[in-house]
Amino acid sequence: MDINQELKIIESLFDFSSIKIKTENVYFFPMELTYFELSQFSDLIIKLNKERFECQSFEDKSDCLEKYKKIYLSQRKTYNRLLKNLDNGAVSIIIPEINKEQERYATEILNFDISIPFEVNVKDFMRKKLKQRLCETNEELYKLKHYPNSYINAFSNFVGPNSILKYKNDIVFYKDVYIASTESHSYSVFYNEKTEEKVKRALLNILAYFNGQPFFYFTENYNFNRKLMELYEQFDLLDMLRLRKKDFFVSKEDEPNYCELPVLKRKKNYDFICLEDSQHEMIFELYHASLKQFESLPRCVFLYRVFEYGAKNHYQRLFNPPNYRPEDALNYYVNEIMKHNFVPLYYVDSGFSYNIREKTFIDKRKSKYVNFTSALKKEVKKIKDEWSNHNYLKTKNAGEIIYVTGRNAAAHGGSGENNARYDYDSNYKHINDVNIFLELIARYLIEVLNPQFSNIVERRTKYYDDYKRLNERKESE
Structure with missing residues (x-):
């Protein structure tokens, strides 16, 4: 797998002006917001995981480490840019149309502050979610640098x-x-x-x-x-x-x-x-x-x-x-x-x-x-x-x-x-x-x-x- 080419395609198609929360059922909206992530990178990591699992030796698995690093660095850059745009008002969050009842349901599930508008709550929640994903990405980069065996070792008894x-x-x-x-x-x-x-x-x-x-x-x-x-x-x-x-x-x-x-x-x-x-x-x-x-x-x-x-x-x-x-x-x-x-x-x-x-x-x-x-x-x-x-x-x-x-x-x-x-x-x-x-x-x-x-x-x-x-x-x- 050519990681450089894969990342080039992802980065070229990414829209930094909007974040879309897609769901077929609006009652699933709280869950979609809670588990929000950039699926383009997640899917790429899954593909690389499959490639790594097929490796038989320590050396072959080690060759995958640099690929993981490139994915996470690109992912971190993307999350950082989205967070910056969100703070500057340069990105909009697109959510499905919901009625008042569905809005109350989401407010209760996500523990939103009822004293502020629903859209502001969604924006604040997304800000926290982006910071969480950044933290998770930094954690993986830290492991790759200091504990690369976490990507190489295999299960024992x-x-x-x-x-x-x-x-x-x-x-x-x-x-x-x-x-x-x-x-x-x-x-x-x-x-x-x-x-x-x-x-x-x-x-x-x-x-x-x-x-x-x-x-x-x-x-x-x-x-x-x-x-x-x-x-x-x-x-x-x-x-x-x-x-x-x-x-x-x-x-x-x-x-x-x-x-x-x-x-x-x-x-x-x-x-x-x-x-x-x-x-x-x-x-x-x-x-x-x-x-x-x-x-x-x-x-x-x-x-x-x-x-x-x-x-x-x-x-x-x-x-x-x-x-x-x-x-x-x-x-x-x-x-x-x-x-x-x-x-x-x-x-x-x-x-x-x-x-x-x-x-x-x-x-x-x-x-x-x-x-x-x-x-x-x-x-x-x-x-x-x-x-x-x-x-x-x-x-x-x-x-x-x-x-x-x-x-x-x-x-x-x-x-x-x-x-x-x-x-x-x-x-x-x-x-x-x-x-x-x-x-x-x-x-x-x-x-x-x-x-x-x-x-x-x-x-x-x-x-x-x-x-x-x-x-x-x-x-x-």
């Missing part, structure tokens, strides 16, 4: 079990891959033949950290996928907080709290997020592996592995101790986690509990967002106090307790007949207490080794609105 991104239209770029929603409303990592497998894994691992939940690539085995999905959906990070409740194993009530997907900050307000390269992709992989362990004992083992990696690449390089002791490093991090401003991971405190036996809801407080790491810090203070009053543990510092539990007892078994003990009401809860420290230490190490991600997650809760809808639902009930 689906990712489960749940949504990965807060907003369906968001795209997350990392190196030469990106993750985005598919036409089937699932998510996939898109890659090309030059992509390394470790890069695909790294992006999924990084997002698992931000989200605080595990993900996996769907296999060809449907039943296996289903089992994994059901398993992953039964547990979450909030179980660490639930296990801290003294009556947890005898309680007949359940609080339906849940982790919220983070709002990731977009690049230049476009619909994509750009993650800078990490020099420590392995620590994300280790942490992601810990998220896939649902019982306290195996989770302790995997969280300790995160600490071991982090201590080697952070503590030992920072202090270069002549006689390194893990207990000392753990004790150092126990103090650091209490001062650190963590990347937020919010969860919704529903404010009510559900009595399983009586099948009734019990209101306790107003729903709110809680920062998960802040909640863990509060538990750390309580656990320290509990350990200080324990007959045996009061003689040990926190680093020693974590080391004995996290490495000797959990990971290596230690010695003695009690190694196999795993009582849900005693050992289980003690290991969970240790995991609370290790969770914060793991997240601390990830963040100090990857400072480029410190501000990628939106901290202001006003951008998270699920709990408001939850309160509205409760009030309606």
Whole structure:
């Protein structure tokens, strides 16, 4: 396809003195106005898409990039000229003849200002629409310049079990891959033949950290996928907080709290997020592996592995101790986690509990967002106090307790007949207490080794609105 010739024809036939809104049914006028675009360019992009989809290699697809750039540059020039003419009164908007009833219908649907003439409303709406199309065009040009792989990469396996991104239209770029929603409303990592497998894994691992939940690539085995999905959906990070409740194993009530997907900050307000390269992709992989362990004992083992990696690449390089002791490093991090401003991971405190036996809801407080790491810090203070009053543990510092539990007892078994003990009401809860420290230490190490991600997650809760809808639902009930 000769793009230059195609664009020359489009530009030569374009009328910059009028914008026509065509529709066979005047009741479709609001929709036509809402979805207004220059179809000449859209049709040309569709033709180029078909050409690109037929390409088999990375190089062949790359040849299409310059063609896309020419289309979008011409489109931007056209939208800019139309907008300028509209502001100068040099362009008229031609709409179908409509009666008063149809005008009232369009005014209501489009939320027009009834205090000004209908024609002025249409002009103002068109101005906003032209600016929107300009923004979309600039976004595509930005991607072509900085993230050309978005036009080259191909779909890989689906990712489960749940949504990965807060907003369906968001795209997350990392190196030469990106993750985005598919036409089937699932998510996939898109890659090309030059992509390394470790890069695909790294992006999924990084997002698992931000989200605080595990993900996996769907296999060809449907039943296996289903089992994994059901398993992953039964547990979450909030179980660490639930296990801290003294009556947890005898309680007949359940609080339906849940982790919220983070709002990731977009690049230049476009619909994509750009993650800078990490020099420590392995620590994300280790942490992601810990998220896939649902019982306290195996989770302790995997969280300790995160600490071991982090201590080697952070503590030992920072202090270069002549006689390194893990207990000392753990004790150092126990103090650091209490001062650190963590990347937020919010969860919704529903404010009510559900009595399983009586099948009734019990209101306790107003729903709110809680920062998960802040909640863990509060538990750390309580656990320290509990350990200080324990007959045996009061003689040990926190680093020693974590080391004995996290490495000797959990990971290596230690010695003695009690190694196999795993009582849900005693050992289980003690290991969970240790995991609370290790969770914060793991997240601390990830963040100090990857400072480029410190501000990628939106901290202001006003951008998270699920709990408001939850309160509205409760009030309606």
